[in-house]
Amino acid sequence: MRGASAGWASMAHRWADFITPSTLQLAPLLEVLLEPISCVEQLSALQLGLQEVLVNAVRHGNANDPGKCLRIRRIVTPRWWVFQVQDQGCGLPLEDRSVHLPDQADALCGRGLFLIDACFDDVRWSARGNRVQVALRR
Incomplete structure (x- = not known):
């Protein structure tokens, strides 16, 4: 039994890479990405936040x-669940990375970054802005 847990621990600290076509058919992808998550209390936040990251990458990126x-990367550590999502777009400019709700409650856009920030403990953008890393403390 000890060897099995040691093997899992070494696997858990490696990045898992996923490359997928840019489509809004996200349910199967989310299921695969969230498969190692067993904490029911945090699963819904991860699912909502990660779906928002993926939708933004498909639609806007x-x-x-x-x-x-x-391109999606996932790593599970003893303290964090970390995901990186990269699209092939030009990137989100620094000035557009604000996390406030839109002024109009019925606005069609503007809630995504707010939801992402609310769902994760850490959000980091690449300099170009076409890759975001999100992490939730376990």
Whole structure:
């Protein structure tokens, strides 16, 4: 039994890479990405936040172009669940990375970054802005 847990621990500290076409058919992808998460209390926050990250990457980053891909990386550590999502777009400019709700309650856009920030303990953007790393403390 001891060897099995040691093997799992070494596997858990490696990045798992996923490359997928840029589509809004996200349910199967989310299921695979969240498969190692066993904490029911945090699963819904992870699911909501990660779905929002993926939707933003497909819609805004890749402009709904199914010919483009998303690259997702996941690592599970004893203290964190970490996901990186990268699209093939130009990137989100620094000045557009604010996390406030839109002024209009019925606005069609503007809630995504707020939801992402609310669901994760740490959100970091690449300099270019086409990759975001989100993490939730376990």
